[in-house]
Amino acid sequence: MIEEMRFRDAALAKRVAEKIRKAAPSKDIVKICHVCGTHEWTITHYGIRSLLPENVEVIAGPGCPVCIVPASEIDEAIELALNGATVTCFGDLLRVPGSRLSLLDARAEGADVRVVYSVADAVKMARREPEKRFVFFAVGFETTAPSTAVEILKVPPENMSFLISHRLIPPAMKALVEMEDLNLNGFIAPGHVSTIIGMKPYEVFPRDYGMPTIIAGFEPLDVLFAIYMIIKQLIKGKPQLENEYVRAVLPEGNVRAQKLMREAFKVENGRWRGLQTIPKSVLTLRDKYKKYDSRRKYDLQVECSVDVPPGCRCHLVIVGKIKPTECPLFMKACTPRRPIGPCMVSMEGTCRIWAGTIRP
Numbered sequence: 001m002i003e004e005m006r007f008r009d010a011a012l013a014k015r016v017a018e019k020i021r022k023a024a025p026s027k028d029i030v031k032i033c034h035v036c037g038t039h040e041w042t043i044t045h046y047g048i049r050s051l052l053p054e055n056v057e058v059i060a061g062p063g064c065p066v067c068i069v070p071a072s073e074i075d076e077a078i079e080l081a082l083n084g085a086t087v088t089c090f091g092d093l094l095r096v097p098g099s100r101l102s103l104l105d106a107r108a109e110g111a112d113v114r115v116v117y118s119v120a121d122a123v124k125m126a127r128r129e130p131e132k133r134f135v136f137f138a139v140g141f142e143t144t145a146p147s148t149a150v151e152i153l154k155v156p157p158e159n160m161s162f163l164i165s166h167r168l169i170p171p172a173m174k175a176l177v178e179m180e181d182l183n184l185n186g187f188i189a190p191g192h193v194s195t196i197i198g199m200k201p202y203e204v205f206p207r208d209y210g211m212p213t214i215i216a217g218f219e220p221l222d223v224l225f226a227i228y229m230i231i232k233q234l235i236k237g238k239p240q241l242e243n244e245y246v247r248a249v250l251p252e253g254n255v256r257a258q259k260l261m262r263e264a265f266k267v268e269n270g271r272w273r274g275l276q277t278i279p280k281s282v283l284t285l286r287d288k289y290k291k292y293d294s295r296r297k298y299d300l301q302v303e304c305s306v307d308v309p310p311g312c313r314c315h316l317v318i319v320g321k322i323k324p325t326e327c328p329l330f331m332k333a334c335t336p337r338r339p340i341g342p343c344m345v346s347m348e349g350t351c352r353i354w355a356g357t358i359r360p
């Protein structure tokens, strides 16, 4: 049997769900938060919430790297594109709304906006077309930041620069746990981010906040095991950090990738769409690479921006305070075909994932 298929075994999933039901406290609400679009996809696609007791709730935090980019940074990319730069980005960024336009709208107005599959592709384009100014709009968490760092450290061509919008997951988890009205009881930490950062950055959650924290993979049984592990810790009253995803995550993470990130980037306070400013949560280019920093190279200044369009509840969906179905626009004015908020655009956005389960 293919390794991953073992983690989709329906009979075993039912047995783990039964164990969760038996172990869960009978009355107290248990609210578990994950911070990963892929976890949300697994939970929604496999109907994992329907297997849980009513008082065990799993909510989606800010795990979509596209949804949490503030509108002002989308506006920066659009500003560059409308002023003659060739802006390259991953496909799921194209339709994310800025305060007035999306990059797709800018392309319709004649801007040169190109989808790439990797940052290396963007650099290759810049080398092939030296007469043009290229920008790579670098969005993503710790999983994608190392590949941006690699290209910056390899000395890109003079006509290449980077609009850095990389963000870090553990500071966002800290912001969530400190939100008093969320009342979280445990974290499912994202497996792929953890392959890079390892276990150490999560130690703070059980130690300082009493939060069981389980690093989990993306198959249905990974998620069910993680929920069971959290509940067992809650019952014992011994919050711990544990690694369910041992087949991919080393305790120390990917040390080489961490080194590349440290060489290229520094960590600063920064805004997240829906979460406002989070201390030490965004990456910016170190001064020695400032000539590759699109913001400094082109002295970018954008006007104040609208993060949340009128009527949209993305700021509440992003932190798990409401479900997509509680937004009055969900699958009415806002659909995957005509998204209003960022959570309906990317395949990792919670509204987009929930929309995918609704039959027309």
Ligand code: SF4
Binding pocket: 311, 312, 313, 314, 315, 317, 324, 327, 328, 329, 330, 331, 334, 335, 339, 340, 341, 342, 343, 344, 345, 351
């Ligand atoms: S349904 Fe659309 S408008 Fe409502 S929260 Fe989701 S993305 Fe925003």
